[in-house]
Amino acid sequence: MTPEVLVVASWNIQKNGRAPLDGRDHSPRPDEILAAYEPDIVFRQELSGAGAHGKRALYAEAHALGGLLAFMGEEHAGRSKNPVGVMVNPRLFDVVAHTNDDLAWKQICHLEVRRKDRPRALHLGSAHLCHYDPNLRATEARRLTTYADHGHAVLIGMDANSYPHRADVEIADPIDWDTVPDPVHFQHRTIERDGRRVSDTVPSEILTGGAKPVFTDLAHHAATVLGQRQALTPTSSLHRTDQGPRRRIDVQLGTPDLATALTISRFDLAAVDRILSTAR
Numbered sequence: 179m180t181p182e183v184l185v186v187a188s189w190n191i192q193k194n195g196r197a198p199l200d201g202r203d204h205s206p207r208p209d210e211i212l213a214a215y216e217p218d219i220v221f222r223q224e225l226s227g228a229g230a231h232g233k234r235a236l237y238a239e240a241h242a243l244g245g246l247l248a249f250m251g252e253e254h255a256g257r258s259k260n261p262v263g264v265m266v267n268p269r270l271f272d273v274v275a276h277t278n279d280d281l282a283w284k285q286i287c288h289l290e291v292r293r294k295d296r297p298r299a300l301h302l303g304s305a306h307l308c309h310y311d312p313n314l315r316a317t318e319a320r321r322l323t324t325y326a327d328h329g330h331a332v333l334i335g336m337d338a339n340s341y342p343h344r345a346d347v348e349i350a351d352p353i354d355w356d357t358v359p360d361p362v363h364f365q366h367r368t369i370e371r372d373g374r375r376v377s378d379t380v381p382s383e384i385l386t387g388g389a390k391p392v393f394t395d396l397a398h399h400a401a402t403v404l405g406q407r408q409a410l411t412p413t414s415s416l417h418r419t420d421q422g423p424r425r426r427i428d429v430q431l432g433t434p435d436l437a438t439a440l441t442i443s444r445f446d447l448a449a450v451d452r453i454l455s456t457a458r
Contacts, residue, residue: 188335209242221335251285
């Protein structure tokens with residue numbers, strides 16, 4: 179029987195749970211939590227070590243999540259050791275193509291899939307924007323916009339390492355950077371505007387801003403259209419106390435057409451099929 183919903187999840191735990199944080203274990207495995215939701219698409223960040231030994235850890239996780247097909251980026255010497263990946267339900271999607279966009283710090287994992295007998299493909303992207311350079315984050319964000327070129331339908335899950343530009347609708351407290359003790363974090367997460375250092379919202383502006391946004395911030399859509407304010411719950415930092423108040427930096431994005439298929443925590447699969455049945 180064809181399912182009625184499409185469940186899309188993101189999972190980002192530091193170092194893939196391989197190292198304890200602040201001396202304590204904060205690292206549940208994805209299969210301990212995500213499996214209960216029976217996800218059809220999983221965007222993964224921090225797949226640290228998952229590519230070792232023939233990607234055994236990656237495939238074990240995908241099996242535990244219901245037999246998903248798993249794809250991931252690569253580790254490169256002198257660059258990030260925390261690849262990203264995408265997992266997808268083969269009972270719902272045929273895989274058309276997989277590429278790793280090789281940017282300056284970390285690859286973006288890009289998967290093109292197709293629903294059975296639907297003319298329009300669905301593009302999936304998992305990204306983890308550079309943690310230390312606002313300029314690189316802007317470049318990475320612009321690369322993500324290309325996935326939506328030519329009218330493509332796109333879903334993205336990522337750690338933005340930056341902040342939503344619509345601070346007025348967020349539920350997190352604003353950051354007073356004068357009170358943030360960590361000087362390195364201050365350099366990594368702020369930009370200069372009008373002679374002041376402010377939170378870096380440029381990736382959000384590129385991806386979801388302007389009169390004709392390329393993508394919709396799905397948590398924003400859930401909060402403002404579907405009445406799910408909890409979708410804006412801050413996700414970071416969960417253990418650092420010297421980097422200011424928690425903020426929402428992990429996001430899912432969708433092209434505006436797919437945002438209309440979003441329901442309470444899931445996508446209406448019939449609505450997604452209608453969108454993918456319209457050739458562009």
